[in-house]
Amino acid sequence: MLTTQFFGSIYTNPLMNASGVNCFTTYELDQLADSKAGAFVTKSATLQARKGNPKPRYYDVPLGSINSMGLPNNGFDYYLDYALNYQKQHTTALFLSISGMSTEENITMLHKIVESEFNGITELNLSCPNVPGKPQIGYDFPLTEKILQEVFTFFDKPLGVKLPPYFDFAHFDEMARILNQFPLVYVNSINSVGNGLYIDSNSESVVIKPKNGFGGIGGEYVKPTALANVRAFYTRLKPEIKLIGTGGIRTGQDVFEHLLCGATMVQIGTELHKEGPEIFERIEKELKEIMRQKNYQTIDEFRGKLKDDLNETFEL
Structure with a gap:
């Protein structure tokens, strides 16, 4: 019922973790491999290991989360080694x-992937909002285009990109124009909404230490923005480029809405952090129940078929 075809492979369901959640260590990655997720993704890696920003740098809030992690990770070789070993023994994507x-660091890592035996899909994250002094590449359209032009002079393995949220039709149009030039496998939309601020009114204080409390907002707060970005790119990108929807997924209903907007896969971040990998089994059951109630036998029966031509009504 939930089987999903993505880049020539069949996944048991469209559920994944969002990079950055439950994927820092090999132990956490193994947890994902053993979960009900249809696929999973490693922590976004830098060439060398990073400790990230000072703690506290993550905080659960009533409708989601705020974080300023600063790309803590164990370094590119750590995750590439895991991926190479994993693919010899498992079939989960x-x-x-x-x-x-x-840019130079990204190019170096991509060259290493080309030279390796890794045969999975690579995600190039153009949207990390929480490294002090480092602007998001995805908001620099000429730079994004330049990077992708360079990447595809040598990178011949499956590649997707993760993007920040956009808030203007002109930005959807321009980014789609850029992305449609390249043989991308997918676009992942969205990363957290950057530079929000959450205040504890009792202590009259911010709740995370880095950047004077400013951080990326995730969870229920961002679902409307995530759905808008998924839909905007689904209607603008060439059909070969699939959408991974990320943002505000807490229930099977949220997954259903992402798929309805055009996503082929969906990634869960904040709620995975709160519940742990058991969340995939719960959401899988909830999505199946919604499909049963609507008499859908497969996801393809409704994926991308959001009705957006409401008849005009008048109220006296």
């Missing part, structure tokens, strides 16, 4: 995520 501290 593994995505390898990278997010270099510079």
